[in-house]
Amino acid sequence: MFSSTTIARTDTRLAKLKARRKLWLDVHLYIGLIAGAVLAVVGLTGSFAVFFVELQEVLNPELAIVSTPVEDRKKLHSLNEIVAAAESVKPQGSRFFKVYYPRKPDIAYKLLYFVRDDKQAKNGDGYYIFVDPYTAKVNGVQLYYLKDSYWGRPIVGFIMQLHWCLLQGRTGADINGILAAISVVSVLTGLILWWPLTGKFKQALTFKRNASAVRFNFDLHKTLGFYSAIVLLPVLFSGIYFNLPEQVNVLVNLFSPVSRPTAFNSIPMEIRSKPPQAGQQALSLSTVEAIVQQHYPAGRLWMLLGPKNPTDVYKVMKRDVTELSRFIGYRDIAVDQYSGEIGKVYDKNIGSSGDRFLDWQWPLHSGYAFGWTGRMLVFFSGLVCPILYVTGVIRWLQKRRAKRAKVGL
Incomplete structure (x- = not known):
């Protein structure tokens, strides 16, 4: 009681x-x-x-899905050949921005181009060009990003922008x-x-x-x-x-130093390509890809971003690098566009406690940290x-x- x-x-x-x-x-x-x-x-x-990746493929199978029969998928074309195919159909005044590698054998390369011509009304618009990795033939071109309007974008892009801003x-x-x-x-x-x-x-x-x-x-x-x-x-x-x-x-x-530059970029702005020697041209994408694969073979190629200007670097992104982490195994590599010298490697889940904490944010937000x-x-x-x-x-x-x-x- x-x-x-x-x-x-x-x-x-x-x-x-x-x-x-x-x-x-x-x-x-x-x-x-x-x-x-x-x-x-x-x-x-x-x-x-x-x-959103799967939705793009479901809603646009004629673009994203490879039509080449399985028995004919014997040889993959080089990245240079894939880019050459995209260059042949790119919108007038547009420039290569980045390429998404196929995530599965039946998925096409997806290359993003932006119009960079002040004289054009479409300046700033972005286009996806889909290329079959086995034939190096273009599946199609899709207007993905309208600089001055959210309306008229593909439904997946519209949803992403509604979600973000x-x-x-x-x-x-x-x-x-x-x-x-x-x-x-x-x-x-x-x-x-x-x-x-x-x-x-x-x-x-x-x-x-x-x-x-x-x-x-x-x-x-x-x-x-x-x-x-x-x-x-x-x-x-x-x-x-x-x-x-x-x-x-x-x-x-306040709790731990952070070296990661931004939420969407792990390569600092000060990492630049060295001035080229007389007559020296930028390396091809296939060459940059080979350099990265030679030095860092682990993981799966995910994205390759081209230089935005003569002093910028190539940025190659890899994922599923299990030697870093089973949950957030991402590795970003900066490559000098002329010499091929590797200027910076950012391995997620390796730096300070602050960096590692921030490295977890995208895998947690998307759910990728724990798979399906x-x-x-x-x-x-x-x-x-x-x-x-x-x-x-x-x-x-x-x-x-x-x-x-x-x-x-």
Whole structure:
């Protein structure tokens, strides 16, 4: 038996916790009403973005899928031959930007070209050129990036831009990053509200059987919120990093030095090609590829970026470098465009604690760190966002109606 004093103390403590809970409920509510709709859109588009590569192939099989019969896939053409094929059909005034290597034997090379001609109305537009690796024949050309408009882009590109910047450019990206930070607070306050003050964790983790529609909506919101939080929190933080990298770098630098230049580039700007000797031309892509493969054969070739100007370097990106990490085995290599000298190698998961922490952000955000399991978890966490928003709004309306009805009595 508990004494009356003990019971009174327990009641007082519970009353204080409930008062504090009311504060967190208000914070959770207003954040949800302000940022919830945007988070719902970003989450839903993020679910599709998890499979943006596969979606491109499914929606454009005539471009991305190799039509060469399996029995005729005996020899792969060199990268120089692939680029030569793309050069023969490239849009007027466009220049090579980068090439995506085929991720499977039945996938075509994908080369990205940008129009770089101030005299053309299409200056700044980007095109994908798809080339069969076995025949070096062009499958087709796709307008992927319109400099002055989001409308008219392929659906996958449109979804990616909606996810990243809400179709509002750099300003939208900043707003999206701020809302992601606010959403982190929303998830954390949701966990505080989920925590059962009476210790009934089984009830907090499950749905009530034969519940009313009101109770089912409440259980759906709290249960999905709890189980998805473990994925949503790192995904939201990494989203903040990609949209507000400088601010995140300042934060991370407080704990550990960061040498990685930006969220999207691991090669510092000061890494440049040395001035060429008289008459010396830039190396071909096949030569650069061979140099990288000779020095760093591990892993799978992923992307090769061409120099943007006479002093820039080639950047070769490899993935699945298991000697670095089974989860984030990425290696970026800078190659002098004239001499072939390797100017910089950035191995992910190798540098300072700050660098390694930031290296994890893309694999976590995309789910690639944990293979198909990770990608599916990120996919479902994105789908949860609109459900949490809708159930949260319904719950708010239900409580508001109940409060008005009580006042009316």
